[in-house]
Amino acid sequence: MDLIWLIPILPGLGAAINGLVGIRSFSKNVAGWLACSTMAGALGLSLYAFWQLLGVPPEAREHVVNLGYWIPPIPLATAHGIGQFEIPWAFRLDPLSAMMLLVVTGIGTLIHVYSTAYMHDEPRGGYARFFCYLNLFCFFMLTLVLGSTFLTMFVGWEGVGLCSYLLIGYWYEKKSASDAGKKAFIVNRVGDWGFVLGVFLIYYTFGTLDFRAVANAAATMPVEMSQFGVLSLISLLLFVGATGKSAQIPLYVWLPDAMEGPTPVSALIHAATMVTAGVYMVGRNAVLFSHAPQVAVIVMIVGALTALMAATIGLVQYDIKRVLAYSTVSQLGYMFLAMGVGAYATAHGWTGIGLAAFAAGAFHLMTHAFFKALLFLGSGSVIHAMGGEQDMRKMGGLRRYMHVTFPTMMIGTLAIAGIPPLAGFFSKDEILFRAFLSNKVIWMFAVVTALMTAFYMFRLMSMTFFGNYRGPAWGHGAAHASHGHDDAHADAAHGHGHGAWHGPHESPSAMTVPLMALAVGAIVAGFVSIPPALGGHADLEHFLAPSFTATGAAHEAAEPAAAEAGAPAEAVAEQASEAGEPHISHAAELGLMLFSVLIAVAGIFTAYRFYVLSPEIADRLKEQYAAAHNLLYNKYYVDELYNATFIKGTMASSFGLWAFDRRVVDGAVNGSGWLTVFASWVSSLIDKYVVDAAVNLVGRSSEETSFLFRRVQTGLIQNYALLMLAGVFAFVSLYLLVR
Numbered sequence: 001m002d003l004i005w006l007i008p009i010l011p012g013l014g015a016a017i018n019g020l021v022g023i024r025s026f027s028k029n030v031a032g033w034l035a036c037s038t039m040a041g042a043l044g045l046s047l048y049a050f051w052q053l054l055g056v057p058p059e060a061r062e063h064v065v066n067l068g069y070w071i072p073p074i075p076l077a078t079a080h081g082i083g084q085f086e087i088p089w090a091f092r093l094d095p096l097s098a099m100m101l102l103v104v105t106g107i108g109t110l111i112h113v114y115s116t117a118y119m120h121d122e123p124r125g126g127y128a129r130f131f132c133y134l135n136l137f138c139f140f141m142l143t144l145v146l147g148s149t150f151l152t153m154f155v156g157w158e159g160v161g162l163c164s165y166l167l168i169g170y171w172y173e174k175k176s177a178s179d180a181g182k183k184a185f186i187v188n189r190v191g192d193w194g195f196v197l198g199v200f201l202i203y204y205t206f207g208t209l210d211f212r213a214v215a216n217a218a219a220t221m222p223v224e225m226s227q228f229g230v231l232s233l234i235s236l237l238l239f240v241g242a243t244g245k246s247a248q249i250p251l252y253v254w255l256p257d258a259m260e261g262p263t264p265v266s267a268l269i270h271a272a273t274m275v276t277a278g279v280y281m282v283g284r285n286a287v288l289f290s291h292a293p294q295v296a297v298i299v300m301i302v303g304a305l306t307a308l309m310a311a312t313i314g315l316v317q318y319d320i321k322r323v324l325a326y327s328t329v330s331q332l333g334y335m336f337l338a339m340g341v342g343a344y345a346t347a348h349g350w351t352g353i354g355l356a357a358f359a360a361g362a363f364h365l366m367t368h369a370f371f372k373a374l375l376f377l378g379s380g381s382v383i384h385a386m387g388g389e390q391d392m393r394k395m396g397g398l399r400r401y402m403h404v405t406f407p408t409m410m411i412g413t414l415a416i417a418g419i420p421p422l423a424g425f426f427s428k429d430e431i432l433f434r435a436f437l438s439n440k441v442i443w444m445f446a447v448v449t450a451l452m453t454a455f456y457m458f459r460l461m462s463m464t465f466f467g468n469y470r471g472p473a474w475g476h477g478a479a480h481a482s483h484g485h486d487d488a489h490a491d492a493a494h495g496h497g498h499g500a501w502h503g504p505h506e507s508p509s510a511m512t513v514p515l516m517a518l519a520v521g522a523i524v525a526g527f528v529s530i531p532p533a534l535g536g537h538a539d540l541e542h543f544l545a546p547s548f549t550a551t552g553a554a555h556e557a558a559e560p561a562a563a564e565a566g567a568p569a570e571a572v573a574e575q576a577s578e579a580g581e582p583h584i585s586h587a588a589e590l591g592l593m594l595f596s597v598l599i600a601v602a603g604i605f606t607a608y609r610f611y612v613l614s615p616e617i618a619d620r621l622k623e624q625y626a627a628a629h630n631l632l633y634n635k636y637y638v639d640e641l642y643n644a645t646f647i648k649g650t651m652a653s654s655f656g657l658w659a660f661d662r663r664v665v666d667g668a669v670n671g672s673g674w675l676t677v678f679a680s681w682v683s684s685l686i687d688k689y690v691v692d693a694a695v696n697l698v699g700r701s702s703e704e705t706s707f708l709f710r711r712v713q714t715g716l717i718q719n720y721a722l723l724m725l726a727g728v729f730a731f732v733s734l735y736l737l738v739r
Contacts (some may be wrong), residue, residue: 001052001063004091007042007101008142011108014038015135020129031124032116032215035131039112039138044106050098061546062150062212066090071151083207083703092148092211096547097363099540100145100280102370104273106521108138110514114377115264118384130170134268137163141273145280150209152200153281157195160274161188162716167269168261172253180260187254191244205230212551215287223291223347237286239299246332248276248306253639259321263380266321267373270328276365279335279466286358286548288729293347294592300340304445306480307333311452315621318633319390321377323460324372327416330449331636332367335361337446341438342548350581353437358548359541360430363529366540367423370521371415377515378409381507382464386471391461401504404512406465409521415522417454420593426526428482429593432533436592437582447599454603462611474503533589557698588607624733655717 014035022031044160067089076085093101112134119130141162144156162185169181177391203209206217224232233500242248269275282289282299289296310329317323338361346354347547383390385402386646399406415422428450435443506512610618622629631637712723 001049001093002065002653003045004049004063004093004097004146005065005067006043007049007105007303008091008139008146009037010038010042011142012139014169015132015139016689018128018135019132023125024131024215026124026128027122028124028127031128031131032112033133033457036109036112036116038135039109041097042138042142043109043191046098046101047167048103052092052100053095053098056548062092062094064092069580078204078207080207081509082083083202086150087151087209089152090148091102091152094547095309095544096280096283097145099362100276101142103276103366104141104145105620107369107373107518108141108268108518111264111373113680114267114511114514114624115262117508118264118380119262125657130167130262133163133166133170134264137167137269137274139672141277148211150202150211152337154195154199154283157277157281157327158192159270160277161185161192161245161328164188164258164269164274167265168258170265170284170291171259174638178261180254180257181334183289183671184254184258191251192211194237194240194244195586196235196241198241200426201230201234201237205549211284216550217289218287221291223293225293225347228294231288232295235285235292235295236298238281238288239276239295240301241301242278242282242336245281246275246336247329248302248333249309252306252310252329252643256322256325256635259319259325263321263376263383267376267380270376271490273327273542273671274371275332276335276369279332279339279361279365280337282339283358283362283548286339286346287550289339289343290346290354291503293344293729296340296347297344298340299336300344300439300442303333303336303338303340304442304449306330306451307337307449308445311449311456313632313635314456315333315452315458315639318392318393318463320382320460320464321390321391323392323456324375324379327375327457330453331364331372331416334428334431334446334449335364335368337361337435337442338364341431341434341442345438345581347446348649350438352433354440355432355545355548356430356538356541357438359529359530359538359544359638360434360542363423363540364427364431367415367525369524371412371422371424374412374515374518374522375416377511377518378405378412379461379516381405381511382409384511385504389471394465394471395464395469396467397465398504399465402465402506404506404515407516408466408512410461410546411519411522412458417604418450418596419600419604420597421523421526423522423524423526423596426529426531430598433589433592437584450596451599454600455607458604458607459611462607463574466608466612467615468505471504477523494731532595533586542717 014037018026018031020386022034026034053063069086070089071085071087073084073086075082077083112131115130115134119127122130137160140156140159143155143158144160147153147156165181165185167181168179168184171177172181199209202214207213208214208217218231231687255270255275259266261269289299298513307330312324314323314326314330317326340359342354342357342359342361344354345357381402382395382398383404385398385405386395389395411422412544415424418425420426432443432446432450437447499580510728528537529540531538610621634640
């Protein structure tokens with residue numbers, strides 16, 4: 001565990017070498033091998049650290065590695081006086097960060113391997129640049145996960161935002177891609193504004209930015225049930241940051257546009273890792289949110305509304321990657337719903353439900369990473385097979401050509417729909433169950449979302465793999481023009497052409513092997529936390545419990561959940577009743593599970609009927625409800641609304657400020673300049689015609705006067721004697737007259 005600092009360093013070194021040397025010198029094989037090997041090394045170290053952590057008693061599963069001071073102690077004001085602001089560069093390994101390490105490094109390694117084939121038609125320098133960005137993203141994501149302080153996390157937080165911009169806009173010569181990268185960067189900065197303010201307020205309130213110290217201090221403060229105090233404000237500001245990074249209302253608009261990047265980018269950043277950073281951050285600060293029930297309600301409502309809204313939009317999209325993008329937004333809403341339920345339940349004293357809900361959100365984060373990465377990479381395989389086509393209306397019948405992609409994507413689809421015994425069933429059902437215990441209205445939102453999820457995902461499979469082939473024809477040597485705008489292999493207009501297209505085909509093994517590995521994960525990942533109602537012990541919940549509590553409280557807080565896992569139903573009911581926690585029997589819980597499965601089956605059957613058995617039904621409904629279809633197809637016109645308000649408002653205010661600067665500020669400066677010039681001109685006139693004239697007058701007068709006096713200075717002695725005699729005569733005459 002002392003070597004956890006090497007986990008982010010390895011991909012960081014890969015990024016540095018590929019960026020500084022590889023772009024100019026490495027072959028594609030060397031650049032790809034370097035990137036994949038550094039990620040594989042990080043995965044190996046993560047597995048070893050996880051294994052060591054399992055060998056430690058639950059109450060001691062926290063290990064901090066301090067590499068030295070980043071910011072040495074400096075005096076800084078806090079709410080309690082002058083404190084010592086110090087930030088060590090330290091990494092913390094605990095159950096939550098350990099789980100995230102395995103997700104990031106495991107799925108990241110598979111996506112790196114997949115990318116070696118998917119991006120192979122890129123130019124050599126661009127190929128190395130892509131893997132440089134991919135490694136750099138993993139470095140920052142692992143820093144975010146392992147950071148022991150808010151400021152260390154913030155370095156990773158901002159780093160993944162930067163890498164998101166670089167990877168989404170990887171094909172920077174394509175305007176839509178560069179615009180999407182800028183949109184992601186700017187929208188995330190809006191959320192980061194809230195995160196930064198929250199960090200400032202945390203230090204001012206607690207005098208530290210260490211996660212564990214903040215949790216312990218917050219645990220001693222009263223729960224803000226009836227007032228919106230400082231803990232509520234901190235939690236709300238942190239949640240603003242989470243809505244930006246994890247694409248929640250109102251800052252979700254960047255994620256669908258992020259599909260402009262290469263498909264491996266969509267799988268890594270926008271399905272498995274970066275977009276879950278906000279969920280991870282809320283879970284990391286579970287104690288803070290548990291003391292702010294009003295914010296917990298906001299988290300629940302925003303999560304539920306985001307899940308429902310994104311699901312409705314996904315019902316009518318035709319771009320295969322955009323369907324998955326809105327699915328990601330919806331599933332992230334599920335995770336926030338669970339985190340909000342956990343914070344709300346804990347604040348009301350339902351500790352068992354609270355811990356279980358937090359764990360359910362983290363559980364769904366983990367299972368979602370497997371099946372959503374699988375679906376995104378599968379969509380990339382489909383796009384590759386279709387020569388760059390992304391419109392599902394131009395596909396159909398591909399299961400006859402893609403004997404690996406089809407079954408693996410079907411596994412991912414069934415998993416996200418919640419069909420047992422796949423991973424999504426266990427995690428989604430746990431969220432639904434905890435929501436049912438806490439808030440029936442939120443549960444209803446989640447159930448309707450589950451129905452829509454099953455429908456739009458099987459709609460995707462039906463339009464892509466079932467029915468008749470609807471794509472362009474092909475023949476010997478016939479070139480197929482790319483209609484899509486994503487595939488690195490197809491878009492000749494952007495310099496990514498691959499020449500002739502010879503019809504749909506299966507992808508190379510470097511792409512299909514990661515699909516099979518992720519499919520295995522989508523099958524077995526749910527078994528790590530089988531609920532008590534099915535004979536399990538909710539192992540992941542107990543494993544993660546110490547990460548959601550303050551030091552010393554983990555064991556006590558986890559006791560109700562432990563009792564639920566191992567005790568008979570009657571004992572659990574009696575314990576829950578004594579604790580004041582809502583509870584239902586295992587039979588009722590099994591009934592809720594069956595209901596959720598039936599909902600998923602209903603969605604799947606409806607999609608199969610609408611798009612395979614009787615496609616005319618979907619066409620008829622589209623015409624009959626054209627207004628509603630257009631509303632959903634145009635994504636509730638949210639982008640247009642933002643464009644008409646925020647974007648145009650910002651542009652108008654920018655133009656106004658420019659005009660003010662030009663006419664007022666520059667006018668004042670220019671006026672001052674002209675006034676100075678005029679004053680100088682007047683001054684020059686005064687100097688020329690007054691000052692110089694007076695000086696010249698004195699000189700001229702002296703000159704003329706000297707001319708008169710010069711006439712009497714003859715130099716002859718007789719003249720001087722005559723003048724002296726005349727003077728004496730005048731003097732004597734004057735004397736005699738006066739006398």
